[in-house]
Amino acid sequence: MSEPLTTPEPVPRQLSVNALSERLVTRLVDDAAQFAVDVTRTEGGTVLVDAGVVAPGSIEAGALVARICMGGLGRVAVRSNFEAAPLWPTMIDVQTSAPVLACLASQYAGWSLSATKEQTGGKRFFSLGSGPARALAGKEPLFAELGYRDRHTRGVLVLEVDRLPPQVVIDKVLNDCALAPEQLTIVVTPTHALAGTVQVVARVVEVALHKTHVLGVELDEVVEGTGCAPLPPPAPDGIQAMGRTNDAILYGGRVHLTVRHDDVAKRLAAELPASNSRDYGRPFADIFTSFNYDFYQIDPALFAPAEVWVSSLESGATWHGGGVNAALLNQQWSGTAGRT
Structure with a gap:
């Protein structure tokens, strides 16, 4: 008698970060006035x-852009924090149950895009692209390591720069x-604008995932990620604005990761925090x-959350x-600190 046929295990359908973020992009475009952004077409x-170049943008727009950056695989919320002796009155909360895809395959700003003065007919252009369209292009070596490429008919890319990209x-x-x-x-979300500040601070879990990758830990060890970081006031100066958003994570970011094994949890708790860096202790600017x-002269160990819990x-x-x-943080952000 022949053996009964067995039902094969279902093959999991690969998630598309571009498909999952599409409804969020539609909302940003359709409700542009609500989010204080401007929409144009080539x-x-x-x-x-435009979420901060000419348009004012908003904190709400920044939270939505952060969700877009995460490929629709994360939650981003703005939280008031007026408890006794708070770290800061406004916090950004982030959570994802697909941390590797959301943070590294989508949110990470790893796609270098540039154009010369001759190509633009004016000023040189440079920006690092983040968001779901990175996974369509797959130009970064990271995608080979992740074993992930997206296939979708539409794409969205986020540029952290102070002008719209040339053709x-x-x-x-x-x-x-x-x-x-x-x-x-x-x-387009410049760091010195409200939306840009939010979407950079919302990278607190992504920074932890990237540091995990730098440490050589197998990424499939990480199964959940949550985090929070204080939302600083934007600074009109680009360097100061970048400094504030980095300080928010390096000195105020808190992350809770869930991993598969004890040895990984112990190691990450010890080695992840930014305080392991030789450059720790000064304002990022x-x-x-x-x-x-x-950036490449800065100790890579600095790019990490301030505090971690690993379960x-x-x-x-x-x-x-x-x-x-x-x-x-208070020294840098309060009163006249950082002003020239």
């Missing part, structure tokens, strides 16, 4: 969302993503300036490391 039909950059994105012009949306505005599914135990530096 001659070819590519949608450009030569738009054309490159379209070509690399294999999209028709009308299938692409580009959102000062550090950046001291290295002649070169293990193996034993149910949780390990803790690091701590916030409220004094540094």
